[in-house]
Amino acid sequence: MAKIDGTAAPRPTPNRVVPVLAAVALVLVWLLDLGTIQPNRIVPGTGHGLVSAVGWPGAGLVSLVLIASLAVSILPLAWRYWALLVLAGLSLALLPLLLEVFAARHLPPDSPYARSSVGAGFWCLLFLLSLMLIEILGRLKAGRGVQLLVMVVIGGSWLVLLRGAGLESLSLVREFNAQPDKFAQALRAHLALAFGAVAVSAGLAVMLALKMMRSPAWQRPILGAVSFMQTIPSLAVFGLLIAPLSALSSAFPVLQELGVRGIGWAPALLALIAYSLLPMVRNTFVALTEVPESLADAGRGMGMSERQLFFQLKVPLALPVIIEGVRITTIQAIGLTAVAALIGAGGFGGFIFQGLGQSAMDLVLLGALPTIALALVADALFTLLAASLRPVPATA
Amino acid sequence: MIELKQVTRRFGNVVAVDAIDLTIETGEVCVLVGSSGCGKSTTLRMINRLLPHSAGDILVDGKSITTMNPQQLRLNMGYVIQGTGLFPHWTVARNIAMVPRLLKWPQARIDERVRELMTLLDLDPATHADKYPQQLSGGQAQRVGVARALAADPNILLMDEPFGALDAITRDNLQLEMLRIQQQVRKTTVFVTHDIDEALKLATRIAVMDRGRIVQHDTPENILRRPASEFVENLVGRQDRGLKLMSLRPVRELMTPHASPKRSDPGADALKEDDSVRLALSVMLWQDLKQLAVFNARGEETGVITRERIMQDGL
Amino acid sequence: MRVWLPTVLLAALLGGLSVGMSVLEPLFAWVQPDTSRVIYERESFAFLLYNHLMLVVVSAVIGTIAAVAGGIFATRPAGRDFLPLVSQIASIGQTFPPVAVLALAVPVLGFGEAPILLALILYGLLPILRNTLAGLEGIDPAVREAALGMGMSPLQVLLRVELPLAGKVILAGIRTSVTINIATAAIGSTIGARTLGDPVIAGLVNGNTAYVLQGAILIGLLALTADSLFEALERNWDRHSGRVRPPVFR
DSSP: OOOOOGGGOOSOOOOSHHHHHHHHHHHHHHHSOSEEEESSSSSOOEEEOHHHHHHHHHHHHHHHHHHHHHHHHHSOOTTHHHHHHHHHHHHHHHTHHHHHHHHHHHSOTTOTTOEEEEOHHHHHHHHHHHHHHHHHHHHTTOOHHHHHHHHHHHHHHHHHHHHSGGGTTBHHHHHHHHOHHHHHHHHHHHHHHHHHHHHHHHHHHHHHHHHHHHOGGGHHHHHHHHHHHHHSOHHHHHHHHHHHHHHHHHHOHHHHHHTOOSSSHHHHHHHHHHHHHHHHHHHHHHHHHTSOHHHHHHHHHTTOOHHHHIIIIIHHHHHHHHHHHHHHHHHHHHHHHHHHGGGTOOSHHHHHHHHHHHTOHHHHHHHHHHHHHHHHHHHHHHHHHHHHHOSSOOOO | OEEEEEEEEEETTEEEEEEEEEEEOTTOEEEEEOSTTSSHHHHHHHHTTSSOOSEEEEEETTEEGGGSOHHHHHHTEEEEETTOOOOTTSOHHHHHTHHHHHTTOOHHHHHHHHHHHHHHTTOOHHHHTTOOGGGSOHHHHHHHHHHHHHTTOOSEEEEESTTTTSOHHHHHHHHHHHHHHHHHHOOEEEEEESOHHHHHHHOSEEEEEETTEEEEEEOHHHHHHSOSSHHHHHHHOTTTHHHHHHHHSBGGGTOEEEEEEEEOOOOTTOEETTSBHHHHHHHHHHHTOSEEEEEOTTSEEEEEEEHHHHHHHOO | OGGGHHHHHHHHHHHHHHHOGGGGHHHHHHHSTTOSOOSOOSSOHHHHHHHHHHHHHHHHHHHHHHHHHHHHHHHSTTTGGGHHHHHHHHHHHTTSOHHHHHHHHHHHHOSSHHHHHHHHHHHHHHHHHHHHHHHHHTSOHHHHHHHHHTTOOHHHIIIIIIHHHHHHHHHHHHHHHHHHHHHHHHHGGGGTOOSTHHHHHHHHHHTOHHHHHHHHHHHHHHHHHHHHHHHHHHHHHHHHTTOOOOOOOO
16 A cells, blocks of 8 residues: 655644643633632631632733643644643643742731642643643653653652742641651551562562463463452452451461561552562563564574573563563552551551541542652653663664 | 546645546556555545545546545445455455445345355355454455455446465466456456556556656556656566567467367366467477467367467567 | 353352341351451441442443543544543553542542542543553554445444454453452442442451451452453353454463
């Protein structure tokens, strides 16, 4: 079939996605509350719309940025995506300034308990700007370097702004400042559990995958067992582990001294490992068995031993797929660790469930947002790792 | 009859087909040939409106295709493509029945037609009708593709490198098969290929395309004898032309006929009236003979062909 | 018929236990000897099961409709521009832990069934969306080309060719979605939904292992029943499309 190379056309076609996102953002940011002011932690606050929150200059600036991105995206200019990248990237990086202006304008200066909260309008703006950024980076076919740079700039700017004095009144910051040690402890517990489970299951998965390669009769039972475990909901698994583990620990006092009980880190770790096995075993097995037999034959033909073949050919070729398994497993484990807080395993889930119990929404956010952030960071890191380990650089 | 008048197709700023004029008479096989990217597939896909043309007009039997409903237009044009495009979730029979079903033929008529077509294409209905496409060999799948295109007896057949992905032997068989079927059904056919030998073998007329233009539109013999440009000359092969011309010519034209057919035993490798002069020459050279007997389809010896005659009048 | 047998058996066990959990009272009394209340009685298990099931079914139905419609839109000529973004959303969205999504629904919508339903729908449509896109994009372009070229209308191509061909992949997406949502709905107990998570949470709060076990067993059975149902549906699909099942490890 005769294919005509579309890239030869110099006139870029207008983008339809960015205008839609910008228009939706414009409507929502004017309709919804940008933020709320609460007199204290529990009492529901009063909402402020865009103009009330940041005044006419602020509202004008926000609208101008959105209208500008809408306009730039439909202009047939060659460099428009770079312009949009700068526009959307800067807006995202400086977004917390809106909250700072809001707090400065509305927070009563004499009440130490009053706090400002983020409203639906702000969340929508954040969400739609992020989608815009994703779309722009995709259209630019931006390399890993550019993507990383954008992330670092935005993330760094947020960290600096959130730690600054201007946002001290933000409820989330208040919650964090009230218990920075507990936060650090939760972070440590969360990471220890999630990565502990991933590390143990990685070791087990390699052993199981090798067993399956050597004796194919084991493939069905092993894969059946690990996918069965994946089917059972996490809450049920945590629940089902309580009885046997408490029985064990009361029968063997040594275990009790180690901290193994029906609730706590022990059942959480066990359940997390069980869950992590499926993606790990499957990816490792598939990766190692899918190395083309013709390549292995070529290696054999040139005198490589089976051992050399395994370490010099199969492992390097399989590594990106195995890393992909580790990525899926890690994201899953980070999420499940949050659930494990229900059986007293600690971590960010503790804040979530404590906040839900006390109807303290900011505490819920203090647990939920870092959990999401951890998952996103893990996703980015492992994607980067897998890409850099790919033996042949992926062509654009 | 299909007429293309000043038809142009642009993709962005790129002109894929540049103001071409082409008339394809009813019942002829017009082969569009050229290297990849020359616009031949684009031209074909404009005829059934899978691609709209940017300028000019395309007429089918005197009517502009832009005035017709595209679905109605396509239902009256069989379409065969390189990857077969058979629906993997339907059986062979259901695939062939596709257009008749769209046209809401009665089931009995559809069944009858499917059987008829499978027989025409040398596929045993009993063994193949209920198979799925992925259970067929490449050649069988393409036979089904051709059967599907012929199912509702369209007036026009569009074929886009239908045999391009097949191995040489299967391709040869299907080309012969196509010549045989074409003698029976006489469809107005537009056939796209990059293989000049395929074009020479199948075409009544060839349109050579280069960079979106038709550089020559003529019978295979004239394309070989009088190439219009250096491009065409290179395409048909400068030094190979003598043999290619011989392969267009049947032995019947150069043989010395007997007064009346003689009964004799032709043997499996005997030369037939329809075989090419090129084949006759090849056999003579290999067996070091000065002449060969020629047989007709019934196995009677109808004449002889001599090496001398081929050398004199072969081209 | 044999493919449905595990589903029927599991469903029967699930239904039986949710009505007659008290049959197992001696067992739970042995697990939790120091309490007088051995069987969870705040709500009937049948009610909790029904509620849990409704949450999952409603979210699956709405999520499937929305995701398949979105997937179809993004693969039509009119919506092609949105395809990269939509597929990015489908993959990035799945990195968000379901618990976190559930927790975020509360500040926005408050406690109760509505935020849970919304969270389940939003989170559950991501795997279906991803699989719809994969299924539709995975179709050999020659098939679509041939279908159009032979005179099918775009709607006929979609309904008779594309959706049947992508159907199995979409079904697998629904399976993933339902599996996740059964688990997430159970955690929904913590934000005020009446689901089978209730006994587990109550048991954890009160230190009553018997309650925890009862809830956990029913949740596990529900998940297995749903999974075997999808397993049977997938096999049935293979039989109807007549294809030999390739040896896929799941």
